Amino acid sequence: MNLLARTSAVFVKDLLSEIRTRYALNALLMFVITAVAVILFALRGDTPGTIVLAGMFWVVVFFTGMSGLSRIFVSEEERGTALTLQLVAPPGVVYFGKLAFNVLLTLVLVAGVTVVYLVAFPGFIIQTPSIFFVTLLLGSLGLASAATIIAAIVAKAGSRGTLYPVLSFPVVVVLLMTVMNATIKSLDGEPFSTAVVDFVVLISYVMVMTAGSFLLFEFVWKD
Amino acid sequence: MNIVKYGAIVLLTLVILAGIGIPLSPAPQSWLEFPVIPGLEEKARNIFFHVPTAWTTVLAFIVSMYFGFRYLKTRNLEYDLKSVTSAGLGLLFCILATVTGAVWAKFNWGSFWNWDPRQTSIFILLLIYGAYFALRSAIEVSEKRASLSAVYAIVAGLTVPFFIFIMPRMMSGLHPGAQGDASGSGPLFESGMMAGNMRILFYTSLLGFNLLYVWLMDLRLRVARIDTEIMDQRSED
Numbered sequence: 098m099n100l101l102a103r104t105s106a107v108f109v110k111d112l113l114s115e116i117r118t119r120y121a122l123n124a125l126l127m128f129v130i131t132a133v134a135v136i137l138f139a140l141r142g143d144t145p146g147t148i149v150l151a152g153m154f155w156v157v158v159f160f161t162g163m164s165g166l167s168r169i170f171v172s173e174e175e176r177g178t179a180l181t182l183q184l185v186a187p188p189g190v191v192y193f194g195k196l197a198f199n200v201l202l203t204l205v206l207v208a209g210v211t212v213v214y215l216v217a218f219p220g221f222i223i224q225t226p227s228i229f230f231v232t233l234l235l236g237s238l239g240l241a242s243a244a245t246i247i248a249a250i251v252a253k254a255g256s257r258g259t260l261y262p263v264l265s266f267p268v269v270v271v272l273l274m275t276v277m278n279a280t281i282k283s284l285d286g287e288p289f290s291t292a293v294v295d296f297v298v299l300i301s302y303v304m305v306m307t308a309g310s311f312l313l314f315e316f317v318w319k320d
Numbered sequence: 321m322n323i324v325k326y327g328a329i330v331l332l333t334l335v336i337l338a339g340i341g342i343p344l345s346p347a348p349q350s351w352l353e354f355p356v357i358p359g360l361e362e363k364a365r366n367i368f369f370h371v372p373t374a375w376t377t378v379l380a381f382i383v384s385m386y387f388g389f390r391y392l393k394t395r396n397l398e399y400d401l402k403s404v405t406s407a408g409l410g411l412l413f414c415i416l417a418t419v420t421g422a423v424w425a426k427f428n429w430g431s432f433w434n435w436d437p438r439q440t441s442i443f444i445l446l447l448i449y450g451a452y453f454a455l456r457s458a459i460e461v462s463e464k465r466a467s468l469s470a471v472y473a474i475v476a477g478l479t480v481p482f483f484i485f486i487m488p489r490m491m492s493g494l495h496p497g498a499q500g501d502a503s504g505s506g507p508l509f510e511s512g513m514m515a516g517n518m519r520i521l522f523y524t525s526l527l528g529f530n531l532l533y534v535w536l537m538d539l540r541l542r543v544a545r546i547d548t549e550i551m552d553q554r555s556e557d
Contacts, residue, residue, distance in 0.1 A: 243475075246471075246475055247472075247475070250455070250468050250471060250472055250475075253459075253464060253468055254455060254458045254459050254464075254468060255458045255459055255460065260454060260455060260458055263450075263451050263454055264451045264454075264455060264472060266447060266451075267444050267447040267448040267451055267476055267479070268475060268476055268479055270444055270447075270479075271479050271482040271483065271486075271487070274487070298482070298486055302479075302482065305478050305479075306475075306478065309474065309475060309478045310475065313392075313471045313474060313475065316392045316467050316470070316471050317467070317468060317471050320464075
């Protein structure tokens, strides 16, 4: 099998096991609904401005992602299948297969959060859809690329749940600041050209993170 | 190592005495007077302490990343020891830079913390150090601890250029060199407000703090090696 086919085999394996249990998806969905409900209770009918809405949007995405994205590697350690996977596939194949799955999961997550926000907050009106969708796409790619390598580290370390957001936040904070910036622009109805700067930062972030993780993954994965 | 030790002591004593003692004058006549920088006045003296500690923080982080990288290449635990020692010193200098910066911000900008891009960067650097040590304390096996923390240091280090080069130019800020400030690295350096004698003292301080870092690194490495030897002897008994 060539590398692409092997990578997609790892991806399909994770996708199938997710479809059978729907563990991550259900947990993420419930987390999003709980978080948005807490925000709505806290607001008590107040209508927040675009800056707060854009910020809250990514706060929910970040913490929901932190509760579910580490599963990709933690489940391998828990089920004791990590060694088998090490034997049958080279590290790069495993990394990109897992990354692809996390990208898909993050895309589903941000789509879900968008729908919930459109329903729950009357002030959440996407005035420039082009900025919004490019931000969601690049933001998901960036979040997934950082979350995947940190998940690999956390899965090999002892305490899994608590450490994950602590390790992830310093790494993704650049990404969060940039996507929040771009999301405010899309809610305020600014033209597409104003957000190009943010997109350049996001694209370079995704490339740096993915390339760095690919090179370093081997040292984490091999025992 | 004695040269480093005495060099650090002599240079930093000189910097403390001269940095605090040399009087300010609106029109400096002799080389033993600093010019008054409008808006900074006496507060300008902090530049001899705040900037070198911030510089040493970044240096310690780069050294830590470098030895982490060497560990991954060679699997020699000696490199991991150097990496973690440098990270510990980096945390110390990071706290010093944050505190001197916060004090300076209080008296120049009105509050201890303003979320200026550089303050944000140093806060994130503190978080990175905190996360690094949290990760290390979570792992028992020393080889695993070494390789995982080295990878984390490098991954976190990948985002540092974004803070240094991109964030300050995207966000408005208060530090010299922020967005809207055309004078590049800052008015103190570029527009000639910092007189020649201030520059010399500044570079002396930079050298002094770097020597202090090297000296502390040597001391802590020696202590760590003695610690591991004692542990080994105890486990043999």
